[in-house]
Amino acid sequence: MSPRVGVVTFPGSLDDRDAQRAIRLAGAEPVALWHGTTDLSKVDAVVLPGGFSYGDYLRAGAIARFAPIMASIIDAANDGMPVFGICNGFQVLCESHLLPGALTRNDHLHFICRDQKLRIENTTSAFTSGFNTNQEIVIPLKNGEGSYIADERTLDELEATGRIIARYIDGNPNGSRRDIAGITNEAGNVVGLMPHPEHAVEAGFGPSLDGLTFFTSVLSRLVNA
Amino acid sequence: MSIDTTAQASATPDAQQPWSELGLKADEYARIKVILGRRPTSAELAMYSVMWSEHCSYKSSKVHLRQFGDKAPKTDALLVGMGENAGVVDVGDGYAVTFKVESHNHPSYVEPYQGAATGIGGIVRDILTMGARPVAVMDPLRFGPADAQDTQRVLPGIVAGIGGYGNCLGLPNIGGEVVFDQSYLGNPLVNALCVGVMKHEDILLATASGTGNLVVLFGAKTGGDGIGGVSVLASETFDADGPAKRPSVQVGDPFTEKVLIECCLEIFAEDIIVGIQDLGGAGISCATSELASNGDGGMHVILDAVPLRDATLSPEEILMSESQERMCAILEPTNLDRFMEICAKWDVDAVVIGTVNSSGRLTIEWQGEQIVDVPPRTVAHEGPVYNRPFSKPASQDALAANSAASLARPTSADEFVETVLTLVGSPNLADKSWITSQYDRYVLGNTASATPEDAGMVRIDDSTSRGVAISTDCNARFTMLNPYLGAQLALSEAYRNVAATGARPLAVTNCLNFGSPEDPSVMWQFSEAVTGLADACLTLGVPVTGGNVSFYNQTGETAILPTPVVGVLGVIEDVHTHLSHGLPADGLTLIVLGETKAEFDGSEWAHVVHAHLGGQPPQPDLEAERQLAEVLISAATDGMVSAAHDLSDGGLAQAVVEMCLRGNRGATLTLSGDAFTGLWSESVARAVVAVTPEQSAGLLALAQHHGVPAAVVGTSGGSSFVVNAPDVTFSIEVDTLREVHTATLPALFDH
Numbered sequence: 012m013s014p015r016v017g018v019v020t021f022p023g024s025l026d027d028r029d030a031q032r033a034i035r036l037a038g039a040e041p042v043a044l045w046h047g048t049t050d051l052s053k054v055d056a057v058v059l060p061g062g063f064s065y066g067d068y069l070r071a072g073a074i075a076r077f078a079p080i081m082a083s084i085i086d087a088a089n090d091g092m093p094v095f096g097i098c099n100g101f102q103v104l105c106e107s108h109l110l111p112g113a114l115t116r117n118d119h120l121h122f123i124c125r126d127q128k129l130r131i132e133n134t135t136s137a138f139t140s141g142f143n144t145n146q147e148i149v150i151p152l153k154n155g156e157g158s159y160i161a162d163e164r165t166l167d168e169l170e171a172t173g174r175i176i177a178r179y180i181d182g183n184p185n186g187s188r189r190d191i192a193g194i195t196n197e198a199g200n201v202v203g204l205m206p207h208p209e210h211a212v213e214a215g216f217g218p219s220l221d222g223l224t225f226f227t228s229v230l231s232r233l234v235n236a
Numbered sequence: 237m238s239i240d241t242t243a244q245a246s247a248t249p250d251a252q253q254p255w256s257e258l259g260l261k262a263d264e265y266a267r268i269k270v271i272l273g274r275r276p277t278s279a280e281l282a283m284y285s286v287m288w289s290e291h292c293s294y295k296s297s298k299v300h301l302r303q304f305g306d307k308a309p310k311t312d313a314l315l316v317g318m319g320e321n322a323g324v325v326d327v328g329d330g331y332a333v334t335f336k337v338e339s340h341n342h343p344s345y346v347e348p349y350q351g352a353a354t355g356i357g358g359i360v361r362d363i364l365t366m367g368a369r370p371v372a373v374m375d376p377l378r379f380g381p382a383d384a385q386d387t388q389r390v391l392p393g394i395v396a397g398i399g400g401y402g403n404c405l406g407l408p409n410i411g412g413e414v415v416f417d418q419s420y421l422g423n424p425l426v427n428a429l430c431v432g433v434m435k436h437e438d439i440l441l442a443t444a445s446g447t448g449n450l451v452v453l454f455g456a457k458t459g460g461d462g463i464g465g466v467s468v469l470a471s472e473t474f475d476a477d478g479p480a481k482r483p484s485v486q487v488g489d490p491f492t493e494k495v496l497i498e499c500c501l502e503i504f505a506e507d508i509i510v511g512i513q514d515l516g517g518a519g520i521s522c523a524t525s526e527l528a529s530n531g532d533g534g535m536h537v538i539l540d541a542v543p544l545r546d547a548t549l550s551p552e553e554i555l556m557s558e559s560q561e562r563m564c565a566i567l568e569p570t571n572l573d574r575f576m577e578i579c580a581k582w583d584v585d586a587v588v589i590g591t592v593n594s595s596g597r598l599t600i601e602w603q604g605e606q607i608v609d610v611p612p613r614t615v616a617h618e619g620p621v622y623n624r625p626f627s628k629p630a631s632q633d634a635l636a637a638n639s640a641a642s643l644a645r646p647t648s649a650d651e652f653v654e655t656v657l658t659l660v661g662s663p664n665l666a667d668k669s670w671i672t673s674q675y676d677r678y679v680l681g682n683t684a685s686a687t688p689e690d691a692g693m694v695r696i697d698d699s700t701s702r703g704v705a706i707s708t709d710c711n712a713r714f715t716m717l718n719p720y721l722g723a724q725l726a727l728s729e730a731y732r733n734v735a736a737t738g739a740r741p742l743a744v745t746n747c748l749n750f751g752s753p754e755d756p757s758v759m760w761q762f763s764e765a766v767t768g769l770a771d772a773c774l775t776l777g778v779p780v781t782g783g784n785v786s787f788y789n790q791t792g793e794t795a796i797l798p799t800p801v802v803g804v805l806g807v808i809e810d811v812h813t814h815l816s817h818g819l820p821a822d823g824l825t826l827i828v829l830g831e832t833k834a835e836f837d838g839s840e841w842a843h844v845v846h847a848h849l850g851g852q853p854p855q856p857d858l859e860a861e862r863q864l865a866e867v868l869i870s871a872a873t874d875g876m877v878s879a880a881h882d883l884s885d886g887g888l889a890q891a892v893v894e895m896c897l898r899g900n901r902g903a904t905l906t907l908s909g910d911a912f913t914g915l916w917s918e919s920v921a922r923a924v925v926a927v928t929p930e931q932s933a934g935l936l937a938l939a940q941h942h943g944v945p946a947a948v949v950g951t952s953g954g955s956s957f958v959v960n961a962p963d964v965t966f967s968i969e970v971d972t973l974r975e976v977h978t979a980t981l982p983a984l985f986d987h
Contacts, residue, residue: 022495022583025406029681032698061679063404066491119986122399122674151678153403210678215812216695217678 014233016226017044017054019084019100021075025062026209030097033209034058037226039233046078055233056093056137057084059100061153061207071114071156072102081107093137093229094201098154101193101203110194110203111169112161117154118186126218127152127184127206129192133176136195138202141228148221150211152184157205159187159194169194176202239551240278241605249275258285264620271614279600279607282552283615286518287525290787293619296753297785300763303770304780313742314779316439321362321514322432323781324439325743327807331696332436333704334366337376337429337747337803339786343485344426348393353401353488355428357560360405361514364497365563367440367504368432371680372694373402375412375428376708376747376801380421382663382984387416390424391671392985397488398428399674404490405497408683409675410692413708413801416663422791427747427784427801431706433696438504443511444531444566447594451524451535452572454579454586455496455562458519459545462486462558492561499582500563506578508571515562521555521615523564524590525598528612531566534595535612539602541589551602566592626759636717638850640842641834645912649966652911652959655845656968657976659916660893662844665886666980667897684811688894690733690882695811703811707733707804711885712797713838714853719761720768723800724856727772728920729884730804735865736882736923738815738872739806744773746783746802751795753787761798762787769800775858778804808872815872817881817891819899822953824878825932826903828888830864830922831945834913840886841916860921863942868923870938876931883922888949889915891924893957893973902954902970908947911961926952 016034018041020027031041042054051057064075075081081103088094088109096104104110117123128149131142142148161169166189169175177192185205193204208222238244245251255265258281268276268284276284290296305318315332316324322336340355356373363370375398380387402409412429444451462485503509511531513523520542528535539551549557567575572588579586598615600608646655659665668687677686684703685693691707709729715722731741746769751758773780789796808814836842837851871877879899881891888905896903907914927935932948939946958967 023404023491025404025494025679026681029679032681062406063491063494066404066489068491121396122403122676124673124676124678125669153676153678155403207678210681213681215684216681 013038013040014055014230015040015042015053017042017051017057019044019046019057019059019080021046021064021078023063023065024060026097026207027060029209030058030060033212033222033226036212037223037230039230044080046080049079049083051083051087056229059096059103061098061100064099064103072099072106075103076106085109088201091198091200093232095138095225095229096203097207097209098205101205102156104201104203109201110196111165112159114156114205115158115160116156117158122155123184124153125184127179128181129177129206130180131177133173133195136176136199136202137232138225138228139176140232141224147180149218150206150208150222151217152206154205157187158185159191161188177204239602239605239607241607242277242609245277246274251275253281255281259289260285264288267620272610277607279551279555280610282556283521283525283608286521286556287615288619292518292522294785295620296622296624296787297762298621299623300766303766307770307774308779309774309777311777311779314781315436318780318782321365321442323743324366325781325805327704327742329697329700329702330435331702332434332439333431333805334363334368335429335431335706335745335803335805336362336782337427337708337745337801338784339747339749340426340428341423341749341786341789344394345390345424347485348390349397349400350485350487352394352397352426354486354560355426356398356401357488357493358516359428359430360407360493361516361563363430363432364500365440365442365512365514366432367438368434369501370407370430370432370497371682371696372410372692373407373428373430374410374692374706374708377413378415378417378420378425378799380416380424381418382416384421386421394426395671395674401488401490403676405494406679408677408679408694410677410683410686410694411707412687414668414671417712417797419796423789423796425749425789425799429708429803431704440504440512442513442526442530444527444535444592446510446568446592447533449510449566449568449592450572450588451537451590451592452565452567452575452586453542453562453589454565454584456489456492456559457543457545457585458554458557459559460549460553460557463553463556486558486560488560495582496561496563496584499579499584502578503575506574508574509565509567511566513564515564517558519555519557519559525612525615527564527566528598529616531592534593534597535590536593537590537600539600541587543585543587551607624753624759625756626763627756628760629757635850636852640836640839640848640851643842643846643848649964652964652966653968656889659840659844659886659890660973661976661980663980665840665890667978668981670981670985684814685737685816689816690736691739693737693739693808693811693814701810701812703808705734705737705739705806705808708801709733710799710801712799713843713849715765715798715800716849717838717851717853719764719798721853721856723765723768724772725853725920726800726802727769728856728858728861730802731776731861732864732882732923734804734806735868736815736880738813738869739808740869741778741804741806741865743805744778744780744802746780746800748783748785749789749796749799749801750787751790755795758795765798765800769802772858776862813872813875815877815880817879817895817898819895819901819903819926819952820878822901823929824926824952825929825948826892826924826926826950826952827935828922828924828947828949829867829939829944830860831919832914832917832922833919835917835919839916839918854918854920857921863944864921864923867939867942867944871925871935876935877925877927879926881924883924884918887916887918888924896957896970897974897977901952902956902958903950903952904954904958904960905950907949907959907961911959911964914961
């Protein structure tokens with residue numbers, strides 16, 4: 012049986028069906044998870060998709076962090092379950108303190124949607140193990156609050172411990188500190204990424220197929236676990 | 237405050253009423269009294285005033301719009317025609333597509349962000365109301381001069397509003413237009429298009445039938461926003477010294493709309509409703525009267541049941557409120573529990589506000605008293621109809637006689653280079669990504685093509701890759717010179733743009749933006765444009781499925797350029813075969829399809845270089861458009877061409893420059909005639925395609941088969957845009973073109 016990867020739908024989630032499609036194309040079985048549930052017994056990993064959970068009128072991810080399912084996800088993540096937060100999902104992971112730092116308003120104050128070049132710097136996390144070190148990829152970026160920020164000590168530590176999984180190259184799109192596009196936790200099972208790999212998984216519907224490797228990475232970890 | 241009941245209205249026939257302030261004319265007020273046999277109550281007056289406003293009743297345009305039905309081409313593709321919330325088209329495999337474009341011009345001028353945001357919200361609910369899942373949006377926009385001070389206020393707000401609302405709904409924004417012209421300075425145009433997809437059997441209509449069925453209001457609570465917006469904003473001209481109208485603009489909440497969409501789709505999937513209507517302009521007045529009017533009986537509404545954000549609202553205000561993100565459904569009582577369950581799952585407020593009955597009347601009570609008792613058709617469908625006088629403006633002949641033919645043209649190589657750069661960097665032709673990068677074009681994962689391609693395209697079925705393509709177009713300068721031909725040219729361009737992506741054009745929507753219908757000159761423009769469009773739709777075999785009329789677009793006495801925005805929808809069996817315009821390789825042969833004539837009146841060149849507008853627009857050739865489309869569709873299906881681009885604003889020079897920039901490589905054009913005509917004529921029914929040398933003969937044969945003139949004009953490759961013609965030779969680095977093309981909008985708006 013292929014591994015099952017849950018995709019959480021909060022009210023206001025937008026890229027949930029897209030994440031499910033990416034999981035299916037990677038060879039795993041996507042499972043829709045409603046924000047009101049606390050039961051993760053039927054999934055082997057979780058994706059928190061992009062969108063504007065609860066409208067993000069307060070601070071992106073700040074309300075979703077208190078959804079019933081998040082308590083279960085925090086426990087599961089601490090027990091080692093792979094958890095991948097994309098865009099709004101990354102914001103939710105920071106608000107949940109599963110990842111350090113925060114995502115703030117883009118420095119130019121506009122929403123930005125563009126094909127973004129990244130360099131993969133960590134190839135050991137649950138969602139990046141299929142990449143080569145320093146591999147350059149292009150996937151869509153689309154957000155209004157994507158500027159990663161943390162105190163200098165945290166940034167130094169992220170760098171020193173190889174927890175920056177990807178950096179923006181050829182131009183920082185939003186003022187992210189140290190060009191950070193995504194990070195992982197110490198254990199490498201929780202990953203947050205601002206750009207959208209689920210929109211680069213099919214020929215003709217995105218700038219590349221580079222996004223698929225995030226999903227095949229976790230699949231191979233689950234199969235080999 | 238005492239309640240103005242129907243009994244009181246009968247008892248006090250001579251009470252003074254503010255019909256004029258509400259936008260009604262004396263004869264309209266008199267007619268209401270005849271219909272009711274008494275004076276209207278203040279609540280009835282509110283309902284009639286909003287529903288009989290120009291925006292809701294189409295009272296000045298109806299007599300002309302009939303042509304779209306009378307001249308409709310015979311087609312099996314149209315499943316639902318004009319008159320419903322949006323038309324529905326059969327796109328094959330059991331799928332139906334609904335699409336429509338609407339204006340939100342005046343609110344967007346008053347409050348750019350909210351005006352534009354709620355424009356998206358409104359059109360999305362129209363599409364949802366047909367039973368469809370909304371799958372994409374587009375925004376045709378018109379602004380004053382790019383460097384004008386007020387454009388600095390209006391444009392960033394409108395763009396942020398479209399992005400802020402549309403991005404949060406999770407709908408990809410796949411295209412549209414951005415056009416700058418002096419005439420829009422005091423009256424920008426913000427049109428919004430939405431397209432939705434459903435299966436044939438899932439089409440829903442706005443009808444309240446079945447005595448005893450329930451009327452349920454669901455979605456956001458009703459507040460004081462947008463009260464009188466319809467009549468005050470959409471149907472009156474902006475006056476420089478008029479009072480501030482900001483309170484009439486609605487405020488949008490895209491999160492509530494997103495949740496409402498998902499909630500509705502879940503309700504639709506369970507087939508538990510009889511009819512549905514969205515609440516847009518004229519709010520509850522519109523929804524209840526339209527539902528009752530389309531149904532088979534009457535309706536009784538208890539207005540006290542409406543959930544309010546502001547408890548102090550009067551019944552008249554509740555009836556007129558344009559609070560966003562609300563829907564009204566009709567359902568059998570046995571389905572109420574399940575309906576409420578789904579709403580509760582999505583945290584959507586829902587409340588029964590009335591019942592369907594057989595009285596033939598729409599009755600509304602408030603605090604136990606009857607405040608409305610009207611025949612619903614007289615509110616919703618039998619409003620006033622005006623046959624307004626129209627006459628060709630006295631200045632029209634002089635305008636037509638003032639041709640661009642005598643304007644100074646470039647002669648030396650340096651002058652040609654300067655002309656290319658000036659046009660490539662002019663606001664109308666410059667790169668628009670400062671705007672479009674603020675819109676999410678990827679969400680839903682089905683976007684096969686988006687701006688700056690000729691048409692936006694989305695896949696509608698993962699398993700078959702069937703898709704639809706849409707383009708909206710209008711060159712309002714052409715319409716100014718000749719509204720009949722201009723409207724046909726708008727259709728021609730949208731039709732051509734859809735075909736240039738490889739999709740087969742199928743149906744038409746429109747948003748007719750004009751000045752005041754009370755001005756006979758404007759009415760003449762309108763009448764000519766509608767006739768031209770209806771005639772052209774008949775010839776091209778594409779029916780008009782619906783649309784929108786926006787009048788009173790003027791500042792003081794000066795109307796905007798007549799702007800009939802035309803949207804064409806096409807279908808493509810496999811989106812993977814679609815064409816795009818970037819040159820993918822060196823060594824490709826460039827071929828111009830269609831005939832190039834010396835047509836410069838109203839052209840982008842005359843506008844940008846000489847600020848000139850006069851003469852006659854290019855001559856439409858609908859049969860040539862149809863044949864060109866056949867060539868492009870065949871070529872795409874058979875994989876014969878590597879790139880394709882329609883020729884329109886800025887002619888061949890602009891098209892090939894865009895192909896170079898998109899493909900990041902150069903091209904060399906070798907022209908046999910005079911360079912100026914070859915580069916900047918805006919003759920119709922033309923496209924440029926790039927083919928491999930091996931495919932060249934096949935493409936030329938295909939063109940010949942369809943009677944489409946075809947001429948090899950150059951090759952791709954190198955790092956420059958090079959032109960060799962008998963009268964001039966010049967070259968410009970692609971990097972230079974890119975710099976000029978991309979610098980314009982950021983320089984104006986990035987601060």
